[in-house]
Amino acid sequence: MNILIKNVHVITGNMNNMYTGIMNIAIKKDTIYYIGNEIPPGFKAERIIEGREMIAMPGLVNAHTHSTMVLMRNASDDLPLERWLNESILPKEKKLTKDIIRKGSMLGMAEMIKSGTTTFLDMYLEMETITEAVIETGMRANISYGLQTCDRLFQGTEFAAKYCSDFKRKYDNANNGKIKTSIEVHSVYLCDEELLRANAKLSREINSPVHIHLHETRIEVETSKLKYGRSPIKECLKAGIFDVPAIAAHTIWLDDEDMQILKDHHVTPVHNPSSNLKLASGIARVPDMIKMGIDVAIGTDGAASNNNMDMFEEMHLTSLIHKGVKLDATSVNASQTIHMATINGAKALGFQKIGMLEVGMKADIILVNTTGLNNTPLNNPVSAIVYSTRGNDVDTVICNGDILMEGRELKTIDEEKVKFEANAAAKQLLES
């Protein structure tokens, strides 16, 4: 479908040209065909969306999450990561079924679309089930599946490796290129050296990026140093994990050498401020990474440690906390934050044609309603997005040229059904 969005404030996501004023955007099928003050001659729009008092910006990219975990939101709070994981989350996860995972993941995706996320990176269990759900919603996602996950299903990594290679063949670039895949390497603390090397070998063999939790807590780093004589990042380097493109969630406790390794090997660190603060994991050195030229992305992490899936909240936190911690009000400014939440995430997840509003890019566009009291007066659209907009201000979500939400109504998901089913699934999971 060809869509014309008229008279809309345009935030591009591009650092050189973040805000271009009020313009028209023409979408031809799945692609941005025109951005400018005219209506391109000969362009036939099947849908015209009036964008007055709206901001158009790239769909947000949630670069690290576990969508299903929304079922466990607010269920175990005010606990440090190790206790939260071992005493609360892992015992509940033993009760997970394919059906529960599907229902949780649908809820997570519904929440993401409603708060402006079009693309995400998911790592969990039963990834075929989740991938089928993603396809149903029309979202764009990179799906992490892995040897470790497969160990639930299979004995031995060799058979698991075949499963992974089949998974990649089946889903990579599926649904018009909206699905990408990556190898899940959960973490250095849950993978022994042998499994790390097996993952690295597999990822090279099938030419797949990897997705890993890295340097989330001080204990994780200290334990690795005791066990391997080096930090988790150095252990990954040694095992060959960074021989392929890698996406590293959290990356909090980094020394300068660790950061240099990330930079040299084009590893994308994903900042998860809510989760990192809430689990008291620490505060990532985001300003230092930016200064070093590392492209940092942003994610919500799972909602069991967030406790929601709202990327506007994560942008807000990203722009605020580092100013306060660094005592530098110019640190991580609004444009940098938007850049991190869009193009940096897009590139890391392997989607080269999204993350910016530019002619030729895929049409992943969200429209933010600026008429709320919280954005009146709209003095600066870029600041407004980061400092005063809430996820619920998102009015319309377009992914790959398809409308996933309009006027806050989900178009590919039955919201009431998803909530009903998720509530029932949560009951199964949480009742002892």
Added chain:
Amino acid sequence: MNILIKNVHVITGNMNNMYTGIMNIAIKKDTIYYIGNEIPPGFKAERIIEGREMIAMPGLVNAHTHSTMVLMRNASDDLPLERWLNESILPKEKKLTKDIIRKGSMLGMAEMIKSGTTTFLDMYLEMETITEAVIETGMRANISYGLQTCDRLFQGTEFAAKYCSDFKRKYDNANNGKIKTSIEVHSVYLCDEELLRANAKLSREINSPVHIHLHETRIEVETSKLKYGRSPIKECLKAGIFDVPAIAAHTIWLDDEDMQILKDHHVTPVHNPSSNLKLASGIARVPDMIKMGIDVAIGTDGAASNNNMDMFEEMHLTSLIHKGVKLDATSVNASQTIHMATINGAKALGFQKIGMLEVGMKADIILVNTTGLNNTPLNNPVSAIVYSTRGNDVDTVICNGDILMEGRELKTIDEEKVKFEANAAAKQLLES
């Protein structure tokens, strides 16, 4: 009017009994008459509100703000406090008129009600104008007016003192006790020793609390030490500012002696996390203050440095950032945060009968809709309020038994008119 709220989750604000399950709440005129599982015999409700899938909690208390500054939201960002204040805010404020202030303040109040605030502490210019606007909205507020403000109007503190005493006589306990007043002492950095002492003398004479910015930046504290040989808190103590109840905004750069003075003199520190982070002022020692037994309140500060008036966002930040900074996930838990944002603020502002949902308290109650995707499933109402609720989830706001908002529709404010007028006022203020 007598109101019955049925089948609602009740969060009391009381640390000993924070969540009581699903109950009915009966309001008789301006007072909470009953909370329990029954309908009190003989109680005649003129309005019945179905509270199913809602959380009832005390109206939030925004304990430090400058409501009018919403006009300057998103207008100057990514600057440190001194440059932000001197280069951007103060020059704009020279253009303020009574009309602009009234329109800005109405916008700020509309935004506060829509995000669940029933009570606030306002400090700005033209406080008569603002007080009349507060009365119009039906909100509860403590209004800070002062010698320094009056210096714009009058020459000399003696005449100004008479103005202040007249102001207090006119407005203290006005509008059925919903208005309280306090003396504004802007800060040690803007008041010289003589003005500090004059403020202290006046506040003792007319028996008024004071409201002051204290220890907001490191520069402020260092300058005071150079100028007076002591910290601003010690300078206030010496000048007699703490002889009356005091509300101290920010209180970031405190040593243990400063904290002990706050505790000994029952000064209420107000934590303003968004503003403190955004202006890179620093991070207040909230967990240390709580441990010391100091009752900390929460505020949004002005929206020019926030950039909104949403106390849910401030609660969220309060509960998150100290966990991350202290590396202690048990720090500032959800119940403590709610307590700070309700009863601690209420007491500091001089309202003894609000801040908790208990029989005999004034009926300042908000109803939070929990059916949004961000609160599905509702595993724990207390966690949900702090970790996953957004300001726009507030459905109904009751202040002193009067409904200020229902179904997100403002009842005492014409939202469209306020937005229209505020946009015009902002144009006057911001266009050079």
